[in-house]
Amino acid sequence: MSPRSGCRGGGDAAPTVSEARIARHIRSLEGVRHPAAAPAALAKAQAYIEENLRSLEYHVGLHPFTDGGKTFHNVIATRTGRSLPCKRILVLAHYDTVAGSPGADDNASGVAVMLELAAMLGDLVPERTLQFVGVNLEENAETELSGSGLRGSTALARHAREEGWDVEAVVVLESVAFAGASVVQEAPAGVPVEVPAVGDFLAVIANERSHALAARFVQVAGRAALPVVPLVVPGNGEMLPDTRRSDHAPFWDAGFPAIMLTDTTNFRNPHYHGAGDTFETLNLPFAAAVCRAVAALLTELAGSPGR
Template identity: 30%
Template sequence: MSAAYRRAADIVAGEFGALGYAVRRQRVPVPAGVSWGVAVPAGTTVNVIADPPGFDAGRPHVVLGAHLDTVPQAPGAEDNASGVAVLVELARMLREQPAALPVRLVAFGAEESRGSGWRWYAFGSRHYAARLGTSQRKAVRAMVSLDRVGRATAAVPVCHGGRGSTAVAEKLRAAATDRTRACVNRASDHVSFERVGIPAARIGSVPYDAYHSSADRPAVVDPSQLRRSGNVVWTWLRSL
């Protein structure tokens, strides 16, 4: 785990803790590999998990997640500080107006790929999903990944991973008061949940020139798009 990632995890954990969530770090082993042309060593990262007071992982709930890492050459403003920012804001809103189902929030480590194929990316979310017991897995009624949610676009992308139920994406779109569009995306943490039978969806994935480059800085993120992306999730949560 790099010093920069450790600082980011501490910041997010502090934000969750200040809102009254019970916060813990789940350690995740990560293999050596090549991340978008840059060799990276084996090591350990963490998922930052935040639960509301009284949360019981064995009872029905939903999971909202956003990956906290980026690739070595990118500051990661859109990919994926944008998703983390919306996740933290939704955490604040949920403390003021809890949803009908409890919501667990997770900032996932090591989403970015270290090689070719699905086994070489989304290490944090795959680790999380693989370690759910049978009753805990059944208790997760839906998972939504917030990934690259800040690029201006006419319609918020609401994607499923193509490996499971499309119900979560459909319900997100049905509840939305903002314009959305359907899509299939197999490259984020929602796929880890689909693979173990948990209905999941992804918000975001608009292409942009600064993707995985040193130019992925705050100027590429549109605050209005952050609001629209967050609102799609919020209206869905209110509909549960």
């Protein structure tokens, strides 16, 4: 099957998700991808994302940033909007891991879904500019580098603000493939919503500025039969630090609307940041359902006069 053959339908038919492609991406990325413990694998992951996005005929560029005196890159694939090119919709997923984990769920799953979204929407003619971003150095890893976490997304959000980007929505895919009817779900202390005891849902995390974006995703998820639990936090989540633990937080701080979509990682996954975070533990139909719902959201947000 060609990279885009599973994405095209007749006429206005909705694009379809390929679990096989998602699986292939996860298996290709699986393995420690870390700036100190496995720098070659981290660079290989970056190249893999670049190559896949270029093959889909997006305009692909690198956004460099420095950390600990070294240069790293976010990978940005762009499809320019037809009538509203200055308005942007961003989809982010980080491709690095902590030092001791192969990172299949965290976050090869998010990258795989991002790449599948780019394939599904490869024929979309958007009104707004649509960008898919592989983000580097998200993890709070113990390295000789800064170790502060969220380095790539912080650099990108700062760049977007300094350049005056008109960002209408940021969707962050953070570990989206560990779920099931037998999965025990826990919740961080102080969460003001009821959290189900079974980890078979996707959490949708937003701040007040992003409330409307979260509500819109909840609507499309309902149509896609994807169970979700939304949480809108006051301010930028300062009172609930667990809601700030991914690449959406720098965009909140920069004043952009952003949501994080997550399987809740350590509140559900016993393999979180460990050697057991492997492909075999993942729920591919769940990841595909997430992909299907996000594709519907992006189509609505970016606008599509036709394919």
